[in-house]
Amino acid sequence: MRLLTGIQPSGDLHIGNYFGSIKQMLEAQRTSDTFAFVANYHAMTSGNGGEKLAKLTMQTATDFLALGIDPEKSTFWIQSDVKDVLELYWTLSSFTPMGLLERAHSYKDKTAKGIAANHSLFSYPVLMAADILLYSPQIVPVGKDQIQHVEIARDIAIKFNNAYGDILQIPEFRIQEDVATVPGTDGQKMSKSYGNTVNIFGEEKKTTQNYQKNCN
Secondary structure, eight states, X not given: OXXXXXXXXXXXXXXXXXXXXXXHHHHHTTTSEEEEEEXXXXXXXXXXXXXXXXXXXXXXXXXXXXXXXXXTTEEEEEGGGOTHHHHHXXXXXXXXXXXXXXXXXXXHHHHHTTOOOOHHHHTHHHHHHHHHHTTOOSEEEOOGGGHHHHHHHHHHHHHHHHHHOSOSOOXXXXXXXXXXXXXOTTSSBOOGGGTOOOBTTOOHHHHHHHHHHHHO
């Protein structure tokens, strides 16, 4: 069975990242065909680019390795190293109804928080679908907030297969119910964009200060 997960290089890894997907990949690589990648194209929707994005990409890759992702047991790569994903992204766009993207929670949540609306942010789920469908995984471990992205990938794959035959693997999501949503220091879902994270490799003093700040 093949499992796939990816993570954006948008800053320090936090425990929400770990329990949402990384922990499952570490457990799965012992017995399954595991695929893990650093989603640096996705990080561009946050305004990262150039030297900053290159630095964050390398940091995230080394953090993955430090946490136990083993290239001898897993397939591990940087998203932008496989240009085919952009070609598939464009192809899948032709099978993606506008209404499907308009219902995407992530787009509505980010624009509601003041992030400027643009095409890359709007079509983010199509690129994620390409990330998934290009590698034909049966299982995609995700946090609760990412379930919809796997469902969108499924919908797009079904429309494509209806047109051309059973070419694309229809993936299933997997969540760990007890850690489906990891709360941040302020009680909301842990997210770098909310500034409420507990970083895996963070300094104890800084983490404690951030926690106390959010509690006041």
